[in-house]
Amino acid sequence: MPNSPLTPGIVPGRLPAEAYDRNFGDLYPPFDRHEAAVAADRCYFCHDAPCVAACPTAIDIPLFIRQIQAGNPEGAAKTILSQNILGGMCARVCPTETLCEEACVREAAEGQPVEIGRLQRYATDALMARGIHPFTRAAPTGRRVAVVGAGPAGLACAHRLALHGHEVTVFDARPKPGGLNEYGIAAYKTAGGFAQAEVEWLLKIGGIRIETGKALGRDLALEDLRRDFDAVFLGIGLAGVNALAAEGEDCAGVRDAVDFIAELRQTADLSRLPIGRDVVVIGGGMTAVDAAVQAKLLGAENVTIVYRRGRAAMGASAYEQEHAAATGVRIITGAAPLRIIGNGAVREVEFAYTEEGPEGLRLTADTFRLKADQVFKAIGQTLAGVPEGLKLAGRKIAVEGPGRTSLPGVWAGGDCAAGGDDLTVTAVAEGRDAAEDIHRKLMAG
Amino acid sequence: MANLATEFVGIRSPNPFWLASAPPTDKEYNVVRAFRAGWGGVVWKTLGAEGPPIVNVNGPRYGVVWGPDRRVLGLNNIELITDRPLEVNLREIKQVKRDWPDRAMVVSLMVPCDEESWKAILKRVEETEADAVELNFGCPHGMSERGMGSAVGQVPEYIEMVTRWCKMHTRMPVLVKLTPNITDIRYPARAAKRGGADAVSLINTISSITSVNLDTMSPEPSIDGKGTHGGYCGPAVKPIALNMVAEIARDPETAGLPISGIGGITTWRDAAEFLALGAGTVQVCTAAMTYGFRIVQEMIAGLSDWMDAKGYSSVAEVTGRAVPNVTDWQYLNLNYVTKARIDQQLCIKCGRCYAACEDTSHQAIWMKPGRVFEVNDAECVACNLCVDVCPVEGCITMERLPAGAVDARTGRVVSGDYANWTTHPNNPMARAAE
Ligand SMILES: Cc1cc2nc3c(=O)[nH]c(=O)nc-3n(C[C@H](O)[C@H](O)[C@H](O)COP(=O)(O)OP(=O)(O)OC[C@H]3O[C@@H](n4cnc5c(N)ncnc54)[C@H](O)[C@@H]3O)c2cc1C
Ligand SMILES: Cc1cc2nc3c(=O)[nH]c(=O)nc-3n(C[C@H](O)[C@H](O)[C@H](O)COP(=O)(O)O)c2cc1C
Ligand code: SF4
Numbered sequence: 001m002p003n004s005p006l007t008p009g010i011v012p013g014r015l016p017a018e019a020y021d022r023n024f025g026d027l028y029p030p031f032d033r034h035e036a037a038v039a040a041d042r043c044y045f046c047h048d049a050p051c052v053a054a055c056p057t058a059i060d061i062p063l064f065i066r067q068i069q070a071g072n073p074e075g076a077a078k079t080i081l082s083q084n085i086l087g088g089m090c091a092r093v094c095p096t097e098t099l100c101e102e103a104c105v106r107e108a109a110e111g112q113p114v115e116i117g118r119l120q121r122y123a124t125d126a127l128m129a130r131g132i133h134p135f136t137r138a139a140p141t142g143r144r145v146a147v148v149g150a151g152p153a154g155l156a157c158a159h160r161l162a163l164h165g166h167e168v169t170v171f172d173a174r175p176k177p178g179g180l181n182e183y184g185i186a187a188y189k190t191a192g193g194f195a196q197a198e199v200e201w202l203l204k205i206g207g208i209r210i211e212t213g214k215a216l217g218r219d220l221a222l223e224d225l226r227r228d229f230d231a232v233f234l235g236i237g238l239a240g241v242n243a244l245a246a247e248g249e250d251c252a253g254v255r256d257a258v259d260f261i262a263e264l265r266q267t268a269d270l271s272r273l274p275i276g277r278d279v280v281v282i283g284g285g286m287t288a289v290d291a292a293v294q295a296k297l298l299g300a301e302n303v304t305i306v307y308r309r310g311r312a313a314m315g316a317s318a319y320e321q322e323h324a325a326a327t328g329v330r331i332i333t334g335a336a337p338l339r340i341i342g343n344g345a346v347r348e349v350e351f352a353y354t355e356e357g358p359e360g361l362r363l364t365a366d367t368f369r370l371k372a373d374q375v376f377k378a379i380g381q382t383l384a385g386v387p388e389g390l391k392l393a394g395r396k397i398a399v400e401g402p403g404r405t406s407l408p409g410v411w412a413g414g415d416c417a418a419g420g421d422d423l424t425v426t427a428v429a430e431g432r433d434a435a436e437d438i439h440r441k442l443m444a445g
Numbered sequence: 446m447a448n449l450a451t452e453f454v455g456i457r458s459p460n461p462f463w464l465a466s467a468p469p470t471d472k473e474y475n476v477v478r479a480f481r482a483g484w485g486g487v488v489w490k491t492l493g494a495e496g497p498p499i500v501n502v503n504g505p506r507y508g509v510v511w512g513p514d515r516r517v518l519g520l521n522n523i524e525l526i527t528d529r530p531l532e533v534n535l536r537e538i539k540q541v542k543r544d545w546p547d548r549a550m551v552v553s554l555m556v557p558c559d560e561e562s563w564k565a566i567l568k569r570v571e572e573t574e575a576d577a578v579e580l581n582f583g584c585p586h587g588m589s590e591r592g593m594g595s596a597v598g599q600v601p602e603y604i605e606m607v608t609r610w611c612k613m614h615t616r617m618p619v620l621v622k623l624t625p626n627i628t629d630i631r632y633p634a635r636a637a638k639r640g641g642a643d644a645v646s647l648i649n650t651i652s653s654i655t656s657v658n659l660d661t662m663s664p665e666p667s668i669d670g671k672g673t674h675g676g677y678c679g680p681a682v683k684p685i686a687l688n689m690v691a692e693i694a695r696d697p698e699t700a701g702l703p704i705s706g707i708g709g710i711t712t713w714r715d716a717a718e719f720l721a722l723g724a725g726t727v728q729v730c731t732a733a734m735t736y737g738f739r740i741v742q743e744m745i746a747g748l749s750d751w752m753d754a755k756g757y758s759s760v761a762e763v764t765g766r767a768v769p770n771v772t773d774w775q776y777l778n779l780n781y782v783t784k785a786r787i788d789q790q791l792c793i794k795c796g797r798c799y800a801a802c803e804d805t806s807h808q809a810i811w812m813k814p815g816r817v818f819e820v821n822d823a824e825c826v827a828c829n830l831c832v833d834v835c836p837v838e839g840c841i842t843m844e845r846l847p848a849g850a851v852d853a854r855t856g857r858v859v860s861g862d863y864a865n866w867t868t869h870p871n872n873p874m875a876r877a878a879e
Binding site: 034036038041044045046047048049050069103105106108109 | 513514515630697793794795796799800812816836
């Protein structure tokens with residue numbers, strides 16, 4: 001008997017083989033030429049356009065859309081990539097509904113923004129399909145910079161530094177570069193091995209060496225990097241996860257959502273990836289939604305997200321909540337886990353409803369239980385492995401201006417640095433801006 | 446329901462919508478289907494003189510200008526007059542007129558510029574019992590190089606001469622179809638009138654190259670790597686056609702000469718505009734070629750509903766209604782002072798009005814914090830560009846300053862009197878006129 005969504009326990013192959021391709025293929029298929037022309041025609045070419053201000057990397061959106069209108073998608077891609085070298089990935093993963101497209105005047109007017117994200121993908125795909133790298137590296141400066149972390153922040157920083165002629169070495173603890181582009185983002189947002197293809201394309205600038213399997217704190221020391229390189233950029237993301245602090249957390253079947261997603265992203269044949277029948281996801285952010293949606297797409301029968309506060313407080317946008325609901329995920333808000341019940345393996349989770357009080361969130365006496373054979377914890381990632389001597393701001397590395405840390409010659413950006421949203425596009429902006437600052441510093445002295 | 450029946454130089458048709466002389470009217474099969482769909486009349490595809498039939502190119506004959514959603518905005522063609530034997534055309538014309546006696550059947554003609562040729566063809570057409578002939582002095586390509594079409598239409602003396610021959614040799618009404626490829630449409634129209642034309646029809650197509658293939662460096666449509674100018678028509682040419690119709694309608698020398706309006710007519714509204722500027726019937730080509738014959742149903746319903754709403758009971762009542770309001774620049778009222786007004790409720794903050802006024806007009810729009818756009822009356826010259834570029838209908842309007850108000854730009858009190866350039870103190874000619 002093959003497995004089905006009703007098979008108890010954590011098992012692979014709940015769905016017929018062909019369902020996996022469908023479920024994990026492109027969420028939004030790319031525009032063809034005609035669709036792009038029609039979508040681009042809706043842009044008003046606003047003066048001092050609000051969408052540009054809403055883009056953390058400040059892409060000249062009206063200009064690139066006009067270039068698409070004029071039949072020059074590759075020129076459009078250059079406009080995009082000159083501000084945001086990961087414009088291809090951002091076109092796929094940016095929550096545009098809370099960024100550029102939210103600011104679009106047509107969103108205000110008609111509730112129907114110009115589809116900026118998809119147009120951006122149309123342009124960047126056109127350029128990358130031709131294998132063109134549109135930038136040329138400046139003459140070598142002889143300066144060497146170490147970048148730690150090959151996520152969006154590190155890659156953007158490395159590219160901009162290489163562009164200016166510096167020699168860059170990127171170290172990453174993981175076996176593959178890309179950071180969460182490779183290990184975190186939902187599979188259906190970045191189908192077809194795009195993350196690695198983009199890294200390869202980015203490296204065509206030259207002057208960047210990537211060393212994977214090299215962890216700061218294990219294989220490398222910040223002091224050594226500061227000594228051996230002219231500057232250091234830290235883009236190490238948030239490698240730790242928050243603990244649930246609920247009884248029974250060590251039951252079998254309880255797992256960090258980010259680990260599950262990373263495993264999913266690295267599984268070539270998803271029909272071999274085991275998933276529970278009754279899956280409970282605890283948390284309310286993008287990670288919770290992605291874990292829940294993908295659990296459902298793998299064939300789990302019941303998937304429930306439980307978040308301790310109200311809907312509006314969820315990190316996942318209304319749009320993402322809708323996407324989860326449309327996939328068949330149930331969302332319960334205003335409830336927090338009390339204990340995980342099971343004898344070795346998880347069987348149930350007990351929750352208490354919460355109340356928003358003057359002293360913050362309070363558990364009420366009202367409780368309920370959800371059947372569960374798999375539980376994903378998605379209650380936030382934390383900074384881990386920060387080298388000593390770096391000043392922190394709250395739970396992140398303190399930075400001033402374009403990513404300057406408290407240590408001379410050390411910059412930081414992306415999720416690990418204070419300020420900005422934890423988004424791919426913000427990481428790119430911070431990496432790029434730090435690179436410009438490093439460049440100015442290196443050339444000045 | 447308004448009565449759309451028209452009588453135009455004695456030709457009756459159930460509605461003013463005729464198909465212009467072109468592929469849609471090239472044969473019985475098409476014309477019968479058009480009549481079934483509801484067209485009031487046709488001008489048969491231009492016939493040439495007896496002899497070996499015309500030869501068309503065997504590659505593409507159309508070039509096109511599209512909107513982003515591939516809406517046809519303009520079409521150009523390098524087709525010639527009919528390439529079917531004269532005999533066949535005449536037989537079909539006769540048959541169709543017999544089968545559809547209530548529809549207008551006009552036959553378009555183009556033969557060499559000598560009296561005998563015209564005399565000969567007119568005689569043949571009369572035998573078909575068609576309602577009228579239309580002299581094609583318009584086609585800008587192919588035939589003009591042989592001394593026909595616009596080669597005649599560009600020389601008023603020839604127009605007059607040929608028209609006179611035709612009036613001499615036939616009892617049928619003669620319509621003269623004018624080419625727009627001239628500098629002042631009034632001259633050919635006057636010539637047609639002098640020659641005795643019963644009516645003019647306009648416009649024929651405009652000499653054009655629609656695009657160039659930048660890979661092969663050939664103009665489109667490309668025939669084996671080469672292209673030639675064609676005739677442009679469709680929605681893009683409507684403004685040009687409207688002006689030409691109006692010029693003829695208000696020229697004292699041609700005023701009252703019946704006009705069949707042609708050029709870019711696509712909906713009932715386009716047709717109504719041609720009627721208002723003096724046309725008695727309208728002719729359609731590109732719209733039918735783009736969407737098929739069924740579009741006439743929208744035209745009939747739309748015109749009829751609009752006439753009902755306005756209380757017009759006949760097409761004749763509409764014809765020429767707007768002509769008295771077409772004037773020369775120097776008679777426009779300079780005391781009509783308006784200012785742009787932006788409705789903040791409707792404004793979507795795109796800033797296009799600001800960009801347009803700031804970059805290319807009179808720096809009369811302020812961009813205030815929060816993307817609030819407001820008009821500075823002290824600078825606004827009332828050009829209306831902001832209204833034109835605003836994507837929201839009704840968001841920016843032009844408001845007239847009442848008499849007695851002060852124009853913040855000039856500091857002058859607005860007068861309620863009419864005053865124009867002819868009497869303006871800055872006009873060097875003004876005193877001479879006194
Ligand atoms: C599940 C999930 C889904 C997401 N979905 C979206 C989305 O749809 N859209 C969006 O905009 N954002 C999304 N995000 C957020 C986005 O992925 C991050 O904001 C972004 O990746 C941050 O980039 P970064 O370069 O700062 O860090 P990361 O992408 O985390 O990269 C950090 C890199 O540093 C390496 N590293 C860490 N520690 C060390 C060390 N000690 N030594 C050497 N290397 C180290 C890591 O291996 C990693 O490669 C999502 C995040 C998660 C977790
Ligand atoms: C393919 C084509 C062929 C045409 N052939 C003729 C013709 O033989 N005789 C003629 O008088 N006009 C001819 N015309 C011009 C049309 O009758 C009409 O004047 C012109 O297309 C403008 O009208 P429209 O904008 O509705 O198309 C032709 C137009 C097209 C597109
Ligand atoms: S009417 Fe002309 S001058 Fe006045 S605000 Fe608009 S664009 Fe500027």
